[in-house]
Amino acid sequence: GTSGLVANLKKGAAYVTTGPLLDVEVKDASGATASPGDVFTPSGETITLVIKAQTPEWFELNRVDVVSNVFFVDPSVNDKAPRLVEATPIEKELKTRNNGATYYSYEKEINISLDNPTFNGQDSWLIVRVAGTDTNLFPVIRGGGGTLDTNATTPDAFLSARTGKHPFAFTNPIFLDLNKDGLWHNQ
Numbered sequence: 118g119t120s121g122l123v124a125n126l127k128k129g130a131a132y133v134t135t136g137p138l139l140d141v142e143v144k145d146a147s148g149a150t151a152s153p154g155d156v157f158t159p160s161g162e163t164i165t166l167v168i169k170a171q172t173p174e175w176f177e178l179n180r181v182d183v184v185s186n187v188f189f190v191d192p193s194v195n196d197k198a199p200r201l202v203e204a205t206p207i208e209k210e211l212k213t214r215n216n217g218a219t220y221y222s223y224e225k226e227i228n229i230s231l232d233n234p235t236f237n238g239q240d241s242w243l244i245v246r247v248a249g250t251d252t253n254l255f256p257v258i259r260g261g262g263g264t265l266d267t268n269a270t271t272p273d274a275f276l277s278a279r280t281g282k283h284p285f286a287f288t289n290p291i292f293l294d295l296n297k298d299g300l301w302h303n304q
Contacts, residue, residue, distance in 0.1 A: 129154025134286035136254055137178055138171040141245045141288050153289040156301045163228050164293075168207070168245055170223040175272065176252040176284045178223055180204045185235050185243040201235050201243060202227055223247070231295060240302045242290035248283060255281035 125131065130153055132139045144150045146161030157164075168181055183202035209221040235241070255261030261281015269275035292301040 125154070129289040132286055132288045135258055135282060136172065136176065136284050137247055137249075137286040139245075139247060139286040139288060140169040141291075142167050143243075143291050143293075151291055153291055156292040156294055158294040158297055158299060159231065162232060163230050166225075166227045166229065166243075166245060168223070168225045168227070168247070170207070170247050170286070172209075172221045172223075172249070172284060174211070174219055174221060176249060176254060177209055177221060178207055178247050178249040178284060179209075179251055180249075181207045181225055181227070181245065181247045183227065183229070183243055183245055186241050199235075201229065201233065204248075207247065231293075236293070236295055238295055240295055240300075241293045243293065244288055244290055246285070246287040248285045250283055253279055253281040253283055255279050258282045 132141075132153060142150045142152045143157060143159075143164050143166055145157075145159035145164050149157075149160065150167075151157035166183065170178055172178060181202075182200050182204045184199075185201040187199060205225075205227070207223045207225045209223055211219055212222045213219050229243075253261055255263060256276070258281060261279060263276045263279035265276055266274055294301050296302075
């Protein structure tokens, strides 16, 4: 049989990350939910994205946005993809695990009208992205640097003034069956 991991990857129940943990689901007026890789036939006129993320204390997220139904004919043009939901702040809360380890937890709910012209009443998809623009991932992700102090007494002082890649994660698509035929059709 197929392992759970392979089955979930085939279904699209996955996300891409440089470090942040990301959990996203969409829910409708009836309370029905769907996750990345699912085909969702929502009831009502709005859906709510429930976004949860976690990071260790040494890097942070500060924004979330949503992309839907965007295709680039020529990706070399380097224009920014239009967003269904523009970058919006996401707040962090310091939490402690049972073993005493601390981490940042992020939670955000975003309501989206299904009347949005991006959807045009047709089967659609959406992707949630989270990012941190104030901290970076060096030395875990190469392409940065910092000031090393071998006499430091804390991790922050040991490697300070870090530069490099920022934390980022995005989901696979959640497919919205907006013509309500129980299927999802690529336009």
